[in-house]
Amino acid sequence: MIVEVVGGADERPEVRVVDTDDLTRLHLALGQVTDEEADQALRDAGLGRMQDADTGVLDAAALRAAAEPDADVADWAQRWDGMVESARGRGWVSDDGAFLQVHVESAAGA
Template sequence: MIVEVVGGREERPQARVVDVDNLTALHLALGEVTDEEAAEVLERAGLGRLQDADVAFLDAAALRAAAEPRASAPDWASRWDQMVARARSQGWLSEDGASIRVPVESAAGA
């Protein structure tokens, strides 16, 4: 699953959740936006916050709410639970379980 923050010179940056059936990897992909724009868009969308240029914390409940209605895999809910459990075992889940620590990558081509 990918959370993208994309925009451009002529566009207002926006956040979108894509590749919702792929629960083997989760990251934040930034297009042609500044870190400040990305942080603002993530927070405005309620999807999380940018810690720095390399790490973001995504709100697990908001991410699930955005992705699940568009998921097509019949076992999506159980695969989501497995992804969250994997994040917890790797130390990527916040102590309260509300946020998932994810890497920030380039959204080249987004």
């Protein structure tokens, strides 16, 4: 699953959740936006925030709510739980389980 922050209409970045059925990976992909623009777009979308240039923090419940309606696999909920548990084992889940820490991939030249 990828959370994208890309340039949108009227120069306002948009947040999209794509590849929702691929729960073997989760990262934040930034298009031609600054870290500050990405942070504001994530906050405005209610999905999370930028921690720094390399790390994002996503609201787990909001991400699930955004992704699950687009899921095409019958066992998506179980795959989601498995992804969260895998992230927890790596220390990428907050103590209360509310937030997921993710790697940021920026577009070349951004």
